[in-house]
Amino acid sequence: MPLSRLSCKVRSRTFRQVLLLLCVVSLVGLLVTHKKRIISGVYPSQSEERSNEEFKNHDNKDNIIDESEKTEKLFTKPSKPIAITVLSKKAANVTKSKPQTTTRLYPPTKWSTKPRKPLTTNRPSLVTSRPSPQTTTRKIISSTYNFGDTYATDDVHVKSQCPNRTREKFKNAENLKDKFLETVPVLQWKKHAQESEYERLRKFSGAQGWMGVTWDILNETLNLMNSTGNGYMFDTWNRTSPCIRCAVVGNAGILNGSRMGKEIDSHDYVFRVNGAIITGFEMDVGNRTSFYFFGTNTMMNSLMAYGHRGFKSIPRTVETRFVLLPDHDRDYLLVRAALTNSIIDRGRDKGKDPARYFGTNLTTEHFKILHPDFMRYLRNRFLWAPILNTKNRDIYRPSTGASILLAAIHTCDQVSAFGFMTPNYEKFSDHYYDIIHRKVAFFANHSFRKEMQLWQDLHKAGIITLYMRD
Known part of the structure; x- marks a missing residue:
């Protein structure tokens, strides 16, 4: 085989190897970039939905646990609308300021407790942040709720001749x-x-x-x-x-x-x-x-x-x-x-x-x-x-x-x-x-x-x- 043809064949083979190596490097780079998304198997918006659902389930568990807890007083007759505490929906969002120390309301979730960085992509619709449950603050705000402790009157069942009623x-x-x-x-x-x-x-x-x-x-x-x-x-x-x-x-x-x-x-x-x-x-x-x-x-x-x-x-x-x-x-x-x-x-x-x-x-x-x-x-x-x-x-x-x-x-x-x-x-x-x-x-x-x-x-x-x- 002529020397010139052999040299051309070697250069062609080397070029293909370099091209293949570049493809492999590019693929590895993509995998590293999207590592978290691949591991979770869901987009950020989906994982937030799962997190909210888990919080909701914990809420239900807390309500059921409340049933077994004794209270010192079942009822206190109010003279005014009763002041109670309710959970703020806005509290589910993490503020940019330093979070306050608070008691954890929920047991640990299956996600990592380490704060996660926002996940961004080239698609604007998926640009979002996923706060860790540990850094989420549920604030208690004071409010009033009308329990309606005033009633109409009716004496139809009052009249009776029974001596021991x-x-x-x-x-x-x-x-x-x-x-x-x-x-x-x-x-x-x-x-x-x-x-x-x-x-x-x-x-x-x-x-x-x-x-x-x-x-x-x-x-x-x-x-x-x-x-x-x-x-x-x-x-x-x-x-x-x-x-x-x-x-x-x-x-x-x-x-x-x-x-x-x-x-x-x-x-x-x-x-x-x-x-x-x-x-x-x-x-x-x-x-x-x-x-x-x-x-x-x-x-x-x-x-x-x-x-x-x-x-x-x-x-x-x-x-x-x-x-x-x-x-x-x-x-x-x-x-x-x-x-x-x-x-x-x-x-x-x-x-x-x-x-x-x-x-x-x-x-x-x-x-x-x-x-x-x-x-x-x-x-x-x-x-x-x-x-x-x-x-x-x-x-x-x-x-x-x-x-x-x-x-x-x-x-x-x-x-x-x-x-x-x-x-x-x-x-x-x-x-x-x-x-x-x-x-x-x-x-x-x-x-x-x-x-x-x-x-x-x-x-x-x-x-x-x-x-x-x-």
Whole structure:
């Protein structure tokens, strides 16, 4: 081979090797530049979203932990709007100034605790900074929140000839008498369909008010509740005795094997709530249902969750009245459709037929609706919880079971409670109809431990007779 051709071939091979080396160097440089992004597997905006979600989960854990913490005082009657502390949303951003020393609110996250430099790219939309959770400061700011500790008055359940009624016992209970209001309205009906009342109560959300319910829906529904039986719990009372005796039946596992069915049915009225399965458990829980207590959401959830256990329909007998705890506009829409024998015409339950749940040939007296003042009164005075001092306060309210028992205490003359949580609750399953033992679950939107303590206080004061056993 000629020397010139051989020299040209060598130079070509050397050029390719140099070019390959340059490519490798460039690739390594890119990898080093984007090392953090490659390791995390997400863009900065995505990782911030994950961080916020983790903080949110820790918030929920803190709320649940608060349920088990004892407070020195459940409620202090305010003379002014209550000053509380809330968490500032702006506190999630890191300021340029030197961060203040603060107590860590959350456990360590899976990301490095070392401060990270802003990640920048050539694309402006991705230029961002990702602060380390350790340097994030959550500031507490002072604010006022209207808990609405003023209420309308109603004396319909005050008049009674019973000599030893629950209302009188409240007056002698040192730790309870200041919480009790004798004339707080328990039920709402036609007389409450006033625009002035609507303006007053639309300030409060959920079960505590009419926020989220339009005036038209509320007005139409309450005007259908035009009987005095809608404002008085015991419209069927025949006055055979001076005292109205009520049995309130919860669904706690303590009732399984209790043999309290006959005792429960011997009362003048029997209250039941949510997934109240009777068939097969008559010896323990009785057979009668005078009042079935529910929210639209809890009723439908119970039918779905316990259908396989035989809860195919809610308790419905000749004597049964339906007591509604309204949380949303869907509750009012359900009652309106039921009393007009029509299909629900709007909202998330559009197209559903109330007759499936309550039957046909209903009269206006078949329905009773708890007053939002009553629910706010229960929360503010009997079941105050630490979560009410946080930004998540709106998710909290007394449980449906607690609401029915306290409603009975404010309307009946004598109350016996069965199937409610007792201090030895861990010995029993969550529900009396559970096939296998299930632990009681605690959630931030209710305070089961505070409710349990309240039942103990009411029992010791003689206001209720609480069923307990070892």
